[in-house]
Amino acid sequence: MSILAIVALSLISGLIIGAGVNADMILPVAACTAAVLFVNRNKIAARASEQTPVDAQSCDLPVENCHTWPALNRFVHTVAGECYRDAINRLIQESAVGNTAWKAYLIPEHDNPYDSKAVRIDINRRTVARLSLEESRSFRHRLTENGLTDQITACNATIVSGENSARYTIHLDIEPLAFYELPWIAG
Secondary structure, X not given: OOHHHHHHHHHHHHHHHHHHHOHHHHHHHHHHHHHHHHHOHHHHHHHHHHOOOHHHHHHHOXXXXXXXXXXXXXXXXXXXXXXXXXXXXXXXXXXOOOOOOEEEEEEEEOOOOOOOOEXXXXXXXXXXXXXXXXXXXXXXXXXXXXXXXXXXXXEEEEEEEOHHHOOEEEEXXXXXXXXXXXXXXXX
16 A cells, blocks of 8 residues: 555545544544554555455466367356355446456466365456366366366356346356266266
8 A cells, every 4th residue: 555545545534534523633533544554554455465366367468378268159057156246246336237248267276275176267357156176177177188287268258146136157158067087986
């Protein structure tokens, strides 16, 4: 957070909060706000950078290893976005009215603490879903088959809301993921 931003936010909060209490409180409130923001500026910057996935940022630009799957215009593979409802709501609110087509990035997550084979789905630098365990393995198998092992790929996507926008599904324009026989299922 820059010094100019700290000064601006401090003055605004001083005017709003200080003037609401008493005109004599504007300067003390602004000074206290400035001190708090200055001390916590690194935490604020770190939190802001956590919200933008680095992998998705690098894929927004034309990058050699960001393969785009061919457009099929069928959107047959669906993924539940229920856990990411807030991110999807913000995405829809920020977008142009009537936006139905999105570019989705399928990002292999090697550093996921719960599953090193996980694949997350980002749209406009927001995580909107993750493939299930079986889908992740199947998708990674497809990447390997296409010579794209562990690479970020992109495809078209649509977001469909359920009743009262409480549930969302992400429809990806890729071939449905065939579930290959997984080693722990084979008998």
